[in-house]
Amino acid sequence: MSTGMPAYDESGDRSRRPTATNRTAAQVNTTALLDRLRTAGPQSLSALVQHTGLSTATVNRLVDRLIDEGLVLEAGRAAPTGGRPARLVGFNARARSVLALDIGSSKIAGAVTDLEARVVRRRRSAIVPGDDARPALYFFEALADLAASLVKDAATGPAPVRAVAVSVPGVVRRDTGRVEFAPSLQWYDLPLGALLEERLGLPVRVANDVNLLALAELRHGAARGRRDVLTIALGTGVGASLVLGGGLYAGSGGAAGEIGYTLLGRESLSTPWPGFGDLESRVGTAGMLARMRERTDALPDGFGPEDFLGLARSGDEAATAVLAEVVDDLSLTIGNAATLLNPELVVLGGGFGRAAADLLVPAVRRRLQGRIPLLPAITGAELEEAQLIGAAELAIDLAAAAPSPPT
Template identity: 85%
Template sequence: MPERAESRDRHRPPTATNRTAAQVNTTALLDRLRTAGPQSLSELVQHTGLSTATVNRLVDRLTADGRVLEAGRTVPTGGRPARLVKFNARARSVLALDIGGRKIAGAVTDLEARMVRRRKRSLAPGADGRPAGDFFEALADLAGALVKDAAQGPAPVHTVAVSVPGVVRRDTGQVEFAPSLQWFDLPLGALLEERLGLPVRVANDVNLLALAELRHGAARGRRDVLTVALGTGVGASLVLGGELYGGGAGAAGEIGYTLLGRQSLATPWPGFGDLESRVGTAGILARMRERRAGREALPAGFGSEDFLRLARSGDEAATAVLAELVDDLSLTIGNAATLLNPELVVLGGGFGRAAADLLVPAVQRRLQGRIPLLPALTGAALEDAQLVGAAELAIDSAATTPT
């Protein structure tokens, strides 16, 4: 008996709709213009693999809505001068937001991640030391203020992206867990979209740090990179074959939960992980207090900057804690490098970048001769890497989405 039409349809392989194909083609063309600068139409045909007719049609459409501009003509070498076009980075604005344990930073950028407006807000923790209860409201208020700022200019905000210190579901923008914020199963993307009336993308902060360093910083031109961020928490991000690797549930890189020894199996870690509890800011300060027990107590407000100042001055307790920190980091990076074989390891995050001059050479010495292939190590190059990464995430969407 012949197979019914609806049954055949169920077994037919999925195909791209005309709209999907146009979106893919537009993305390819704009990516080329964003990365290569002004191009002739024949160069766009050559480098994108699209037909001449498709390139002509897309360029005309993108020129009409302002995302592509005329850039003159090529200098002729015997033939006719060719038309040049370029990407218009000022056609739209995006909003990048970066969330820390006690602060929120935001920036409106153009489509090349150049910041044109910025705001920052510090939030004091609650009486129990936990994050302020109104953290989301503060985030939404700061975002709303920046959207209003941008609306006064020629390019209102088109897309929003948020950097979060936690595990994020990439398909929904839901924050699965962010211990430093006490956020669990929070539909952050949906809540912000409802508040702002704009599309919102949410991503892990270390993934965005890695994206920023890949496109603008220490990892430019690299294809296999491990980025390790040290701060209040500890996280990592993988770039494999030039692309961010998220893992099956988007939780790849939670290196703070690395178990460092048999004793690690005896204690549950309901919030911060084993490695995180040792080399995160709280762990470093706890080690300093332990080393100072019975002697002069640490002054009120002592923080990671004070620790680094003492370590650089040769303070006995700080030097000993730094050595322990180097050992824990070396074990973690060495094991990860043996498994993944990255060509580069980037140390970032607030503490990691500030301490890179101490940590990078010390970890290199510790691992020399202990693993088969020692990757290059360096500190992160960008001061506002999470903001830049969030801007790039928003730009990827804003640059290619039709008006």
């Protein structure tokens, strides 16, 4: 992700944006103004000065430029308080659009949104590589084709796509957009950001899917207003994201949050984990279904996570026992992480985590009560298509700060 603006993982807290005095100052300060207008609604210029800490002259100059570019609109006058009513300006979410892409192991979802992450048009494709000898290339070409078609469609409207962000189930280098490790896609050391930029002619950011889930919940969902949050995504695999001090913590190599590789016992040290990690081999959906098969002689063809949840809710003995094991493993993981990190909130998301939150959340709370010094709040994720919303937010940060193209 090679842009001049602050990376998303450094700006999860939107209550106050950092400013700068170096050559990137205008871009950073523009982002600070736009974020305030996005989150707080129409503001007077004096309120923008007070919130951002910028000088009156700087705010006036940047606001005038943003009005010229269409990103900011005149919004009337404030109610009089004895003097001349203050001029109000507001954010114009329809001035530009962005493209968000969410990649799964067998599907691609794409959406063009405005600058408030409201969907304008969307498209989804199922991916079945079949006998293709190069499934990684096949998957990339399908992604690029879907993205190009959405960009082309948006070009016929009043707000063409200005930036792109991609959610990937793997380890991503945040500074380059290179996918280092995404085994479900058979992508290893793939320069996805650069390849898409070349194909689309647009700036592209690439990020881990759980980090984008956390970004979406931080800005729109269960984690709004929080500063220290652990988000855990339960699905085919298990991943996590850390928001610390209001910003996303990615680690030295961008791989923080690979919680699926948590080792849960001494026996875990004698087993290599080249694919699924120890935790996700137990509480990922494949692991849960394997546990069910050990307890049940004949599961119907196509038995999946929804069927498992249905049995657990109905009190089925085998499903209830497996769910209890999942709760124990998940409680050990959350308890250890909470003791180390002291988050104020744990959010359970992902396809299975969100669907099973009503069962998992109270059960984990009970298991951890009295076992660790400070038990964090635990809740289920709120948002459907959270990764897509997070990708839109990431692209919005890039598009809103970029200058308008010459006309």
